[in-house]
Structure formats: C-alpha cells, structure tokens
Amino acid sequence: LARVTTPAGSGTRLAGPEAGRAAVRRGLLAGAGLLASEQLGLAEWCLEETVRHTRERHQFNRPVGSFQALKHRMAQLWLDLVGARAAARAAADALATGSEDAPLIVAVAQAYCSKVAVRAAEECVQLHGGIGMTWEHPAHLVLKRAKSDQIALGSAGRHQDAIAALVGLAPPL
Incomplete structure (x- = not known):
C-alpha cells in the first residue's frame, strides 16, 4: 500500500464520482462474467485429465x-460441467450484447461455476491418488487456482445474495 500525493491542479479529471463508480461496476461485472469462463475451462481440463x-x-x-x-463420480462431474458451460456462455453473451439482465446472469454464472470448478479440481486430485498432489502433476495447481478464483470477484454466497436482490427476494440466511 502506498500514499500517493500530487501537486494541486496537475491532473485531468476523467469522470465524476458517479461515472467512476459505474465504470468500476461495469469492469467488475465483466471480470466476473469472464472469470466464469475460466472456471469452466479449469473444470473441463480436470474432467478430461481425470478420464485420461x-x-x-x-x-x-x-x-x-x-x-x-x-x-458415477465422473458422470456427475460431467453433468455439472454441462450446466457450468451453459451458465458461462450465457454470461459471456449477456456481456457481449449489453443485456440489461447481465448482472443477474453473471451472478448466476459465478455462483454456479465457482463451485463446479472447485469440485472438479478436488475430484481430479482425489481420482489421481497420490500423484495428484505431487510436483510431477499439475492437478494440485489447478485446485489452488480454482480455490483462488472462487473468491476472486466475490464468493458464491455474495453472488447468491446479489441474485436474491436482483429478483426481489430476501437473501438466504
């Protein structure tokens, strides 16, 4: 952390407070939507590697x-992956088209895809046995990435609360 000071009058104002907040919200929304696609990719890699x-x-x-x-474990993972693919694609499409439902669709994608990515990575490590946690195999790195992605732009619970607020429901307790 640092404290930055500039001489008075040396900067150019790009936006006011409201426009700045809106730009940050749009950036975080786009980041969360794209992160769902990364989580989908992690889960797909885990399933492919586990099957192999x-x-x-x-x-x-x-x-x-x-x-x-x-x-049965791999079949359940594949079913979860199909849902994650649909959610991630819907989020990407909503962002690309500027849909007014983008905040809701992105929140659904994040709430679902983050859980699927972590579960897929956990199964990958589990089904690889001892080799899954060694330096010789990248499964443990994928698990670390999935866990960090899970909280990177808001936890699944935070996105579930956002979904509830966007559809006019009380958030879950």
Missing part, C-alpha cells in the same frame, strides 16, 4: 475408470 488417467491406470488387471463408483 483412469483409462490408463490399471488395478486388478482392469482400468481404474471401469469401476462403477468412479464412473
């Missing part, structure tokens, strides 16, 4: 991915 690994890794002379319990 479970096909190659063998236990009891069978690929680990052939075990029903792991198939």
Whole structure:
C-alpha cells in the first residue's frame, strides 16, 4: 500500500464520482462474467485429465475408470460441467450484447461455476491418488487456482445474495 500525493491542479479529471463508480461496476461485472469462463475451462481440463488417467491406470488387471463408483463420480462431474458451460456462455453473451439482465446472469454464472470448478479440481486430485498432489502433476495447481478464483470477484454466497436482490427476494440466511 502506498500514499500517493500530487501537486494541486496537475491532473485531468476523467469522470465524476458517479461515472467512476459505474465504470468500476461495469469492469467488475465483466471480470466476473469472464472469470466464469475460466472456471469452466479449469473444470473441463480436470474432467478430461481425470478420464485420461483412469483409462490408463490399471488395478486388478482392469482400468481404474471401469469401476462403477468412479464412473458415477465422473458422470456427475460431467453433468455439472454441462450446466457450468451453459451458465458461462450465457454470461459471456449477456456481456457481449449489453443485456440489461447481465448482472443477474453473471451472478448466476459465478455462483454456479465457482463451485463446479472447485469440485472438479478436488475430484481430479482425489481420482489421481497420490500423484495428484505431487510436483510431477499439475492437478494440485489447478485446485489452488480454482480455490483462488472462487473468491476472486466475490464468493458464491455474495453472488447468491446479489441474485436474491436482483429478483426481489430476501437473501438466504
């Protein structure tokens, strides 16, 4: 942190307080909408890498991915990913077209995609076993990225509160 001082009259005012706040709000909204796409990409990478690994890794002379319990976990992750893809695309479209519903759509995308990205990264680490947390495999880095993205521009709870406010409901307790 720093304190910046400038001589009086040496700057040029670009915007007043209201225009400045509006510009910051638009920038944060665009950032949150684009972050949903990054979270989707993280989740997709995690699922692809996990499927690849479970096909190659063998236990009891069978690929680990052939075990029903792991198939169910990956299938559920794929379903979550389909929803995240729809939410992230809707947010990107709302931002690109300047939709008046962009704040609501972006909040929905952030509330959903952040949870999916973290869950996908956690499953990736889990289903890779010990190798998932080592320096030899990037799964642990993806998990750290997903966790930091989860709170980067507001937590899922903050976005859920924004959704409630935008549709005229009381926020969840």
